[in-house]
Amino acid sequence: MSDDSMSYKGLTFEKILALFRETQKSFREMQTTYDAIFEREAEERRKFYEEQRKISEELRKSHEELRKSYEKQRKIDEEQRKIKEEEQQKSYQEQRKSHEELRKIFEEQRKSYEEQRKSYEEQRKFDEEQRKIKEEERKIEEEERRKSYEEQLKLYEEQRKIKEEERKAEEKAYREYQKKLDEKFEKNFAHAFEIVGGLGNRFGELAEHLVAPGIVKQFRKLGYHFMNVASEDYLFKMNGKIVAEADILLENTKTIAVVEIKAKPRIRDIKTHLERMEIIRQYYETQQNKHHKILIGAIAGAIFPEDVKKFTIESGFYVITQSGDTVKIEVPKNFEPRKF
Numbered sequence: 488m489s490d491d492s493m494s495y496k497g498l499t500f501e502k503i504l505a506l507f508r509e510t511q512k513s514f515r516e517m518q519t520t521y522d523a524i525f526e527r528e529a530e531e532r533r534k535f536y537e538e539q540r541k542i543s544e545e546l547r548k549s550h551e552e553l554r555k556s557y558e559k560q561r562k563i564d565e566e567q568r569k570i571k572e573e574e575q576q577k578s579y580q581e582q583r584k585s586h587e588e589l590r591k592i593f594e595e596q597r598k599s600y601e602e603q604r605k606s607y608e609e610q611r612k613f614d615e616e617q618r619k620i621k622e623e624e625r626k627i628e629e630e631e632r633r634k635s636y637e638e639q640l641k642l643y644e645e646q647r648k649i650k651e652e653e654r655k656a657e658e659k660a661y662r663e664y665q666k667k668l669d670e671k672f673e674k675n676f677a678h679a680f681e682i683v684g685g686l687g688n689r690f691g692e693l694a695e696h697l698v699a700p701g702i703v704k705q706f707r708k709l710g711y712h713f714m715n716v717a718s719e720d721y722l723f724k725m726n727g728k729i730v731a732e733a734d735i736l737l738e739n740t741k742t743i744a745v746v747e748i749k750a751k752p753r754i755r756d757i758k759t760h761l762e763r764m765e766i767i768r769q770y771y772e773t774q775q776n777k778h779h780k781i782l783i784g785a786i787a788g789a790i791f792p793e794d795v796k797k798f799t800i801e802s803g804f805y806v807i808t809q810s811g812d813t814v815k816i817e818v819p820k821n822f823e824p825r826k827f
Contacts, residue, residue: 698748698787699735701814702807706737706744709816713737713744723770731766734787742781743771746807752788752795757802760784768827782827787814 699718706713717736722729735746745767747760764784771782786799787807796817799806803825806817 698814702735702746702785702787702816703737705807705814705816709818711737711739711742711744713739713742715739723767725770725773730770731763733763733767738780740780742783744783744785744805746785746787748787750788751790751792752786752799753792754795754798757786757795757799757804760786760804761802764827783824784827785816 699716703713703716715736715738717738718734721733721736723731723733733745734748737744737746745760745764747756747763749756761784764782768782771780783805784803785805785807788795789809791806791808796806796808800819800822803823805824807814808817
């Protein structure tokens with residue numbers, strides 16, 4: 488091959504060889520660079536893989552720890568589940584036992600209630616029979632009572648008519664007697680006071696016929712209905728001795744009034760009457776049929792000084808004074824007679 492044939496567009500062999508060598512050098516440099524890059528990348532990948540391995544190892548360890556923790560928790564949960572099941576089983580057994588006891592109690596109560604119901608039913612039947620018997624007895628008693636009541640009513644009506652007739656007769660006789668006394672009193676009272684000086688300081692003999700009827704009439708206006716009137720020095724005796732005397736003594740079923748008569752009462756007469764009332768009270772305490780009665784006193788006078796009248800009222804005695812041809816009882820506001 489000629490030198491001309493060896494050249495290629497001006498390139499000689501030497502140039503081509505030099506170019507090849509440069510290219511080869513360039514390839515080697517590139518190879519070196521690539522190797523370095525590859526080595527660096529390989530190192531980086533190695534480091535990356537190492538880091539990934541470490542991370543994976545850590546993850547594996549963490550997973551293992553989680554697995555162990557889960558296993559531990561699973562065991563704990565299993566134990567708790569067993570404990571809970573045992574407790575539930577125990578509670579269920581206790582509840583079942585309690586329910587069984589309650590069932591027995593309820594059954595006993597039901598039996599007791601049934602027995603009580605039967606007993607109540609028997610008692611009700613017995614009560615019903617007793618009620619019927621009592622109803623029959625009541626009807627019989629009612630009939631007997633009605634007949635007895637009608638008989639008693641007839642008897643009472645007859646007795647009432649008899650008593651009514653007796654009462655009317657007594658009232659008529661009393662009115663006639665009272666009318667005669669009042670007429671007699673009105674005719675003679677003025678004359679009695681005119682001659683009182685000649686009779687001394689007491690009325691004595693004139694009290695029964697003159698003063699007593701007027702006093703009875705005046706007391707009746709105050710609500711005292713005295714049926715028994717005694718005068719002419721009524722004597723009180725104890726152990727055969729005279730312990731006190733009263734000019735006029737008025738009496739009914741509840742009250743006894745002792746009246747002292749003076750022409751002109753004096754304070755010492757009032758004090759004496761107080762002593763007299765105490766003696767009479769002691770006397771009546773010994774009388775079985777009269778010890779329960781109320782004992783009151785009064786002073787009658789033709790001339791009644793104001794100071795003596797005041798002392799008489801303060802002593803709890805009624806004041807009886809002259810009023811025209813008759814007498815009157817002076818009763819101050821809120822006056823209450825002394826009860827001996």
